[in-house]
Amino acid sequence: MFKKKLLRFAIVSLLIVVLAAVMVLWSSRVTLNQIGQMNTANALLNEHLQLSSTSYRLFKQLTDEILFGQFANQSAVRNKRAIIAESLGKIRLLEIQQREALGIEFTAGSIEDTDALEALIDSIIADFEQIVENSDPVDYDDRIRFILEERIDIGFREAINAAVTRQQNVVDALNSRIDGIHVIILWTAISLAILAIVITLAGVSSLLRAVERTREELEYQVAQRTAELTSANTALERSDSIRRNFLADISHELRTPLTIIRGEAQVALRREQRDHEEYRTALRCVLEQSVALSRLVDDLLFIARADSNSLRLNRQPVDVVRLLHSVVEDTRALSEHHQIQIECAEDSVASAVIDAERIRQLLVILIENAIRYSPANTQIILRAKISEADLIIVVEDFGYGIEANELPFIFERFYRGAQTSKHEQGMGLGLAVAKAIATAHGGRLTASSTVGEGTQMTVVLPRELQREMA
Incomplete structure (x- = not known):
């Protein structure tokens, strides 16, 4: 040979x-x-x-x-x-x-x-x-x-x-x-x-290949086994890191409302005689914090199910235009309180096979975020259109905008940007939940923004889940 x-x-x-x-x-x-x-x-x-x-x-x-x-x-x-x-x-x-x-x-x-x-x-x-x-x-x-x-x-x-x-x-x-x-x-x-x-x-x-074929085969097997072990070790390390970060974040988010609830209860019980209005004020504060805790738990449970691919969606044919108008009505009180006008502009009439409640939740999150980070007397535009392959829903505001170095992180859990300290405090889970809803539908949620001019959130759902209405 x-x-x-x-x-x-x-x-x-x-x-x-x-x-x-x-x-x-x-x-x-x-x-x-x-x-x-x-x-x-x-x-x-x-x-x-x-x-x-x-x-x-x-x-x-x-x-x-x-x-x-x-x-x-x-x-x-x-x-x-x-x-x-x-x-x-x-x-x-x-x-x-x-x-x-x-x-x-x-x-x-x-x-x-x-x-x-x-x-x-x-x-x-x-x-x-x-x-x-x-x-x-x-x-x-x-x-x-x-x-x-x-x-x-x-x-x-x-x-x-x-x-x-x-x-x-x-x-x-x-x-x-x-x-x-x-x-x-x-x-x-x-x-x-x-x-x-x-x-x-x-x-x-x-000439060398014939001599080294056996050694290369052994090296391949060793490398394959090493790669499997490395991958498993990386997965364990990532899982452990996620677990530690999750525990730290959730501990931080739970501590504040629990402290407030405990403080209000202690103050209410410490004094022997308090008038009726003081008890109502304390109970109202406890209720608000309990609602916040309940929402936090619901969001965490939703994200956990999305991570484990166990999230169940109730997909049904939904009139997209009607859904958009109902979302506008749901957020009208909040928008009027902040003196912000919401406009619904549909480029086309379409229906989609989606989980209406989950998409409603997604859009409410996006609109509440837009209201939170927009000045008074501005406008928020909600519109839907059909492209060749997708159903596209856009939420556009003309608020403060997002810094370019913050855009890659806004969909991460518990992330709060520089504007958070200037406006209403959030838990940092809203956009993570919104993205999880879009991903569960086989779509995507993206953001683009210019500081001082506004932000545009775009929800894209696959075309095969939609059909045009006559």
């Missing part, structure tokens, strides 16, 4: 080495060919520059002879013309080689323009010779000016510049091609290196 894997690994490695060698040979050959073409292009540039320099010296010598009456050295003229002819011959030969190597696309017009350049040089020399032979003073200056300006400064210079520019373009194209080849070689080398690394790692991994 190991021999077969080693043999396969060796064969693949050998193929990679062979492929790398082929790439090196190919890149070397292509690079040498491109370097040769670069040398040809540079040689053509040099020959064109040599041709330009020699031609200008010849033209100057012929011009001096005409303008200053200095007889040209015919031997020097013949020498320059021979050099020009030699340069043109070299240029033709190099251009033919270049065209055969690069094709007409790269060398279009080169050979043809060289023929035209030779004809231009010959015609300029012939014009000088004609002026020398026929020195008619009538148009003597115009003819010289025409040769110097039109034939040499414009025609000859443009022809030389065009040839030089064409060869420069060839050089640029060759440089671009070489750069492209270098990029191909670079990425090919990188790819081969990556492939070699991957194959090496895969081969080593394959």
Whole structure:
């Protein structure tokens, strides 16, 4: 088994080495060919520059002879013309080689323009010779000016510049091609290196996997058992933490009303004679605290049942709009006492299969919270709408708002925000109960708020529990 894997690994490695060698040979050959073409292009540039320099010296010598009456050295003229002819011959030969190597696309017009350049040089020399032979003073200056300006400064210079520019373009194209080849070689080398690394790692991994399979299996079993024990320990720690926090919170919440009840009873019994109104006041205080205790116990029992998934809901088809209006009526006395107006705005008429009493309890909690943390002469809007998948009920107020750092914690049990100390004291269970009701219905309760502008509580119930009414 190991021999077969080693043999396969060796064969693949050998193929990679062979492929790398082929790439090196190919890149070397292509690079040498491109370097040769670069040398040809540079040689053509040099020959064109040599041709330009020699031609200008010849033209100057012929011009001096005409303008200053200095007889040209015919031997020097013949020498320059021979050099020009030699340069043109070299240029033709190099251009033919270049065209055969690069094709007409790269060398279009080169050979043809060289023929035209030779004809231009010959015609300029012939014009000088004609002026020398026929020195008619009538148009003597115009003819010289025409040769110097039109034939040499414009025609000859443009022809030389065009040839030089064409060869420069060839050089640029060759440089671009070489750069492209270098990029191909670079990425090919990188790819081969990556492939070699991957194959090496895969081969080593394959060889080691067979050896370590048993150890990995044992480690997996140990890790699985450790994870189970860790999870169980975490669950126990969390349960213990929840228990301790619950006992601390409930002890705190129970102590105050019990202390008040005990205090009122002790005061009522301590004095032998008290009038009827004093007893009524004491009993009224005891009743209020007993009601608060009863509500606290009910909320705790509800949350406990929700945590244990033993909460039972009496789901029935309910007219949502009618339910919203009844909630508004239930909270009207409290809202009028605080001089706050509640408006019910339904975007659509719908029924929902829900526990009406529990949803009523949820909405009353949200509205009472909104009243508690809103200034007088403001408004609370209660509205319901149907989306594609959900029934959405929104309670929006324009009160003091909730700080951004408090929003993540407002649904936790016994949590009281910074505004609590400024307004009516709550037990910190209302929003926890409201969220538990929404969760029990398979929905969710979320909050968004801007300090100084108000708060929006959104109840979302799954669409499959609702159906639209006609």
